[in-house]
Amino acid sequence: MNGNNQRKLAQRVQEIPPFHVMEVVRVAQILAARGVDIIHLEVGEPDFSSPELVVSAAKDALDRGQTRYTDARGTAPLRQAIADWYAKTGIYVPPERIQLTQGASGALLLALAVTTNPGDQVLLADPSYPCNPRFIEAVGGRVHWLETEFDTGFQPTLAHLAREAGPSDTNLMLAHPANPTGMAVPPDALRSIVDWCNSSGRHLVVDEIYHSLMFKLGQNSSLTYGDQHFVVGSFSKYFNMTGWRLGWLVVPEYALAATQKLAQHLFICPSSIAQSAAVACFDSSVLEEAETRRSELKVRRDMLVSGLQRLGFKVACVPDGAFYVFADAVALTDDAQAFCIDLIKKTGVALTPGIDFSSRLPASWLRIAYTQPVTRLEEALLRIERYLNDRV
Numbered sequence: 001m002n003g004n005n006q007r008k009l010a011q012r013v014q015e016i017p018p019f020h021v022m023e024v025v026r027v028a029q030i031l032a033a034r035g036v037d038i039i040h041l042e043v044g045e046p047d048f049s050s051p052e053l054v055v056s057a058a059k060d061a062l063d064r065g066q067t068r069y070t071d072a073r074g075t076a077p078l079r080q081a082i083a084d085w086y087a088k089t090g091i092y093v094p095p096e097r098i099q100l101t102q103g104a105s106g107a108l109l110l111a112l113a114v115t116t117n118p119g120d121q122v123l124l125a126d127p128s129y130p131c132n133p134r135f136i137e138a139v140g141g142r143v144h145w146l147e148t149e150f151d152t153g154f155q156p157t158l159a160h161l162a163r164e165a166g167p168s169d170t171n172l173m174l175a176h177p178a179n180p181t182g183m184a185v186p187p188d189a190l191r192s193i194v195d196w197c198n199s200s201g202r203h204l205v206v207d208e209i210y211h212s213l214m215f216k217l218g219q220n221s222s223l224t225y226g227d228q229h230f231v232v233g234s235f236s237k238y239f240n241m242t243g244w245r246l247g248w249l250v251v252p253e254y255a256l257a258a259t260q261k262l263a264q265h266l267f268i269c270p271s272s273i274a275q276s277a278a279v280a281c282f283d284s285s286v287l288e289e290a291e292t293r294r295s296e297l298k299v300r301r302d303m304l305v306s307g308l309q310r311l312g313f314k315v316a317c318v319p320d321g322a323f324y325v326f327a328d329a330v331a332l333t334d335d336a337q338a339f340c341i342d343l344i345k346k347t348g349v350a351l352t353p354g355i356d357f358s359s360r361l362p363a364s365w366l367r368i369a370y371t372q373p374v375t376r377l378e379e380a381l382l383r384i385e386r387y388l389n390d391r392v
């Protein structure tokens with residue numbers, strides 16, 4: 001008898017739905033190996049490289065032997081640099097409340113592990129970043145889906161929450177702005193949701209990984225409206241450091257000791273080299289470059305949204321930020337997954353089917369990431385146009 005066959009893996013692993021985009025990626029890889037020019041608009045990662053100053057600071061950290069464990073909260077200079085960065089926008093967070101983590105992913109997991117008991121329900125917008133349910137399940141929580149619509153930018157509203165939330169819903173997760181929509185929570189709604197969580201004694205975790213990549217003015221950080229909730233940040237997107245695995249969690253005072261204790265036990269500390277290097281992110285030249293890139297993303301958004309609309313895609317919400325357009329291709333297909341697979345095969349343009357972000361919305365939704373230069377986006381639109389014309 002083979003003993004291995006009797007070992008049962010955890011239920012939570014068996015219930016993870018597949019990423020449908022992986023089929024698009026698989027076809028793209030085969031085509032690329034044959035020399036086909038693939039335009040990658042499926043990945044949630046900018047085409048920009050990490051800032052040069054940060055790269056040289058990492059080399060320097062290695063040369064200086066900064067390769068040991070750091071303080072479990074993260075190094076003091078980096079926590080101070082993040083606090084100073086917030087202070088420039090009028091938000092005062094003491095460095096003691098900043099916990100460095102392994103990307104926003106580590107921060108989300110940590111915040112949920114600190115706040116969620118087995119069986120507790122976490123309110124979460126549908127559509128959502130597909131890893132969020134996994135973080136909730138990993139700590140024994142259960143997802144309470146909030147069915148959002150495009151007229152509220154696929155973000156929950158206070159009325160929605162008041163209607164939906166029950167006593168088992170101990171936690172609310174928001175993304176501001178969100179993936180896959182790029183939509184922020186409008187200021188008044190955000191303030192009222194923060195107040196609602198405070199007054200009803202619910203934990204609130206706001207993922208602000210894309211907050212610095214906002215194009216619309218006046219979309220404040222949730223920290224403007226309170227200091228009794230968790231806020232997630234990351235070096236991945238704004239600073240183009242996805243592979244460095246560094247992010248942070250702003251921790252409310254009431255959960256500080258517990259969060260630090262758990263972070264130490266779960267992770268010891270994030271990479272010492274990445275932490276040393278990341279201090280250079282706040283150098284004025286790096287911040288200037290990051291802002292230039294943000295402006296570039298806005299140019300891309302504008303051309304892509306109008307190009308997609310011209311081709312018949314319904315872009316219900318013009319994204320406030322990040323680098324995604326969530327579009328309904330209902331005029332072109334009722335099965336975005338089949339559409340994406342046929343499109344990659346015939347044109348080399350890779351998109352992500354919307355089913356990876358929502359199993360509830362009609363299957364005609366898809367996500368397009370503008371993580372390529374304008375000329376490549378123009379080329380992608382041209383290829384899609386030819387593809388659509390050839391079909392008729």
Ligand SMILES: Cc1ncc(COP(=O)(O)O)c(C=O)c1O
Pocket residue numbers: 044102103104105106129175178179207209233234235236242246247
């Ligand atoms: C909304 C959202 N949160 C968190 C993450 C994870 O980011 P990190 O690379 O910082 O772990 C992503 C990555 O795409 C994301 O889109």
